[in-house]
Amino acid sequence: MHNKTIKELSTLLHSKQVSATELARHYLDRIAASQHNAFLDVNPELTLAQAAAADARLAEGSAGLLTGIPIAHKDIFVTKGWRSTAASKMLGNYVSPFDATVVEKFGDAGMVTLGKLNCDEFAMGSANENSSFGAVKNPWDALAVPGGSSGGSAAAIAARLAPAATGTDTGGSIRQPAAFCGITGIKPTYGRVSRYGMIAFASSLDQGGPMARTAEDCALLLNEMVGFDGRDSTSLTADQGNAREDFTRELNAPLAGLRIGVPKEYFGEGLAADVEQAVRAALDEFVKQGATLVEISLPKTSLSIPVYYIIAPAEASSNLSRFDGVRYGYRAPEYTDLQDMYKKTRAQGFGKEVQRRIMVGTYVLCHGYYDAYYVQAQKIRRLIADDFQAAFKDKCDVIMGPVAPTVAWDLGAKSDDPVANYLADIFTLSTSLAGLPGMSIPVGFGQGEKNAKRPVGLQIIGNYFSEAKLLNIAHQYQQATNWHQQAPEGV
Numbered sequence: 131m132h133n134k135t136i137k138e139l140s141t142l143l144h145s146k147q148v149s150a151t152e153l154a155r156h157y158l159d160r161i162a163a164s165q166h167n168a169f170l171d172v173n174p175e176l177t178l179a180q181a182a183a184a185d186a187r188l189a190e191g192s193a194g195l196l197t198g199i200p201i202a203h204k205d206i207f208v209t210k211g212w213r214s215t216a217a218s219k220m221l222g223n224y225v226s227p228f229d230a231t232v233v234e235k236f237g238d239a240g241m242v243t244l245g246k247l248n249c250d251e252f253a254m255g256s257a258n259e260n261s262s263f264g265a266v267k268n269p270w271d272a273l274a275v276p277g278g279s280s281g282g283s284a285a286a287i288a289a290r291l292a293p294a295a296t297g298t299d300t301g302g303s304i305r306q307p308a309a310f311c312g313i314t315g316i317k318p319t320y321g322r323v324s325r326y327g328m329i330a331f332a333s334s335l336d337q338g339g340p341m342a343r344t345a346e347d348c349a350l351l352l353n354e355m356v357g358f359d360g361r362d363s364t365s366l367t368a369d370q371g372n373a374r375e376d377f378t379r380e381l382n383a384p385l386a387g388l389r390i391g392v393p394k395e396y397f398g399e400g401l402a403a404d405v406e407q408a409v410r411a412a413l414d415e416f417v418k419q420g421a422t423l424v425e426i427s428l429p430k431t432s433l434s435i436p437v438y439y440i441i442a443p444a445e446a447s448s449n450l451s452r453f454d455g456v457r458y459g460y461r462a463p464e465y466t467d468l469q470d471m472y473k474k475t476r477a478q479g480f481g482k483e484v485q486r487r488i489m490v491g492t493y494v495l496c497h498g499y500y501d502a503y504y505v506q507a508q509k510i511r512r513l514i515a516d517d518f519q520a521a522f523k524d525k526c527d528v529i530m531g532p533v534a535p536t537v538a539w540d541l542g543a544k545s546d547d548p549v550a551n552y553l554a555d556i557f558t559l560s561t562s563l564a565g566l567p568g569m570s571i572p573v574g575f576g577q578g579e580k581n582a583k584r585p586v587g588l589q590i591i592g593n594y595f596s597e598a599k600l601l602n603i604a605h606q607y608q609q610a611t612n613w614h615q616q617a618p619e620g621v
């Protein structure tokens with residue numbers, strides 16, 4: 131059952147071969163027995179109540195394609211019945227009075243929430259090791275990180291603890307964990323998916339998206355996610371291109387004539403041989419399907435790391451100022467006066483990496499440094515976006531390359547070295563800074579410790595609003611290969 135795709139499960143539900151309740155129980159049992167630390171909160175009673183409601187809709191004939199399909203949410207999306215912690219001690223016991231727009235939309239579609247997924251604290255990280263509630267284990271290799279920050283989402287899908295999950299991507303957090311766990315994920319164009327109820331990290335970059343095993347499943351999920359939301363000030367309207375659309379409509383289009391840009395900066399020094407080999411083999415498959423490869427250049431790629439690690443912390447320092455021990459969340463138990471309460475609350479409630487980013491962000495926004503760092507970073511951000519537009523203008527239709535320079539690293543290997551984590555984001559940050567859609571699909575395996583298989587992801591980047599095209603390309607690849615169907619041992 132748990133090896134079925136959303137599409138297949140939907141058929142079973144609609145033909146009454148399985149009920150939403152049976153499906154929910156099946157996954158809840160798997161979650162209860164799992165050892166990956168992927169889930170931070172479950173509430174079987176509520177899950178089963180949602181499943182019963184889905185069964186009623188299925189019985190009365192008012193069910194849609196996703197009705198009764200279980201989904202788990204990254205613990206960045208707030209949810210009414212499950213704790214919403216952002217994997218931070220600061221929000222350790224926080225229960226939201228409302229659902230995030232994305233959660234609400236999936237609820238309206240009749241999907242059944244399985245629980246909340248572990249992630250890096252406030253989505254800051256690349257390995258899920260910054261969670262206040264412990265690291266997540268990669269289902270392919272218990273010695274490896276699952277990637278981050280949506281590590282719980284990716285691990286849950288790979289371990290078949292959920293057929294669908296939400297993720298958020300600020301600088302790669304959907305694509306990189308999808309790559310490390312051998313699943314499929316897409317970060318839409320910035321502004322397509324509402325950020326309302328997504329606990330804010332860096333508001334000009336944060337974007338929610340679906341994670342599943344196949345491109346087709348991601349298309350089905352994305353169908354419910356996009357659209358204007360007046361409660362998110364940067365949500366795009368239908369007039370701006372954010373009309374709802376059927377992302378499955380182009381899935382079966384042939385790829386003959388597709389021009390794939392291959393950025394030379396993505397294949398240089400630092401790219402591990404096992405990753406390069408799998409990525410190049412995937413490119414060959416596209417050539418077999420009639421695509422052509424065009425070498426392109428994205429010259430500002432290396433600047434994406436300093437630029438991102440100025441802009442994201444700057445926005446984070448502002449967004450996280452709301453956690454002051456007064457309005458909600460954690461408050462230090464002992465303090466002398468108001469100032470002391472703020473200080474102790476924030477020192478005790480935030481983890482190391484979050485505190486580091488608040489300090490960096492506050493620094494670059496200070497009078498005297500603002501022009502030198504923040505304004506400068508904003509200018510280069512524009513140049514990074516221009517690089518992509520130059521490539522899309524007349525050279526290529528999409529861009530492909532690795533998601534990350536290596537396969538998943540060992541748990542603990544970089545946990546004391548923030549810069550090593552930042553450097554591993556080199557291939558995902560530019561897309562986020564430019565606001566472009568990007569996805570990751572599994573294309574093979576590299577080698578970990580003790581010869582364990584560790585998945586490799588191919589990144590596919592498109593121009594604004596090209597999600598249907600990206601999903602089409604990914605789907606065509608998945609029709610011809612079976613990497614996306616492979617499961618970790620014991621699953």
Ligand code: GLN
Nearest residue numbers: 253255299300301302303
């Ligand atoms: N790894 C990046 C960071 O640590 C991206 C995180 C994300 O996309 N949420 O900020």
